[in-house]
Amino acid sequence: EVQLLESGGGLVQPGGSLRLSCAASGFTFSNSAMRWVRQAPGKGLEWVSSINGPGDDTYYADSVKGRFTISRDNSKNTLYLQMSSLRAEDTAVYYCTKIFLSYYIDVWGKGTTVSVSS
Amino acid sequence: EIVLTQSPGTLSLSPGERATLSCRASQSVSNSYLAWYQHKPGQPPRLLIYAASSRATGIPDRFSGSGSGTDFTLTISRLEPEDFAMYFCQQYGGSPPITFGQGTRLEIK
Numbered sequence: 001e002v003q004l005l006e007s008g009g010g011l012v013q014p015g016g017s018l019r020l021s022c023a024a025s026g027f028t029f030s031n032s033a034m035r036w037v038r039q040a041p042g043k044g045l046e047w048v049s050s051i052n053g054p055g056d057d058t059y060y061a062d063s064v065k066g067r068f069t070i071s072r073d074n075s076k077n078t079l080y081l082q083m084s085s086l087r088a089e090d091t092a093v094y095y096c097t098k099i100f101l102s103y104y105i106d107v108w109g110k111g112t113t114v115s116v117s118s
Numbered sequence: 119e120i121v122l123t124q125s126p127g128t129l130s131l132s133p134g135e136r137a138t139l140s141c142r143a144s145q146s147v148s149n150s151y152l153a154w155y156q157h158k159p160g161q162p163p164r165l166l167i168y169a170a171s172s173r174a175t176g177i178p179d180r181f182s183g184s185g186s187g188t189d190f191t192l193t194i195s196r197l198e199p200e201d202f203a204m205y206f207c208q209q210y211g212g213s214p215p216i217t218f219g220q221g222t223r224l225e226i227k
Binding site: 004045 | 151153155160161162163164165168169174206208210214215216217218219220221
């Protein structure tokens, strides 16, 4: 069964850091481009970051550029999102997703909640 | 940024009825890179339609997508009880490369 399982969310103070992890199973992880997508309370979905299969090509939304870093460990079938200088507006459910045909998402994790508050 | 506007915000229908959901883009969506997803509480979203009109693997044929340019539609021909959920569209292209609509909530009348 194809599955993505996020972890690492929690409550953090403004300016703090957090690392999200996403364990992938059921497909060839190293061949799959991946994305992080988030949904703030009461808001729509927002693309955060993408990474290609080998991990040498990354992209970021302007809202997180310079503060978040996406990476992957293909030997561990795991995707990461290192988040620093966190702001209240980063509060959201963060979804790990698998890219399909370069443009779409065919697998979503259940999400992990990040709350940034003092 | 390509803004996707979905309408209606909430759609109230009965099982067996036909549902028509709209997704309108602020600019033309290149190559019809438009997808539809279903999202139920406590579950991850599920890909229904990609490339505007292609059904994803395992999706029943009561779900269909159509449209091009700036206007896209998701149609559910005969609603089943399990179809009541949130639906959102997603496009690829422009900057940022991926944007989502705010969603249409399909509820039981």
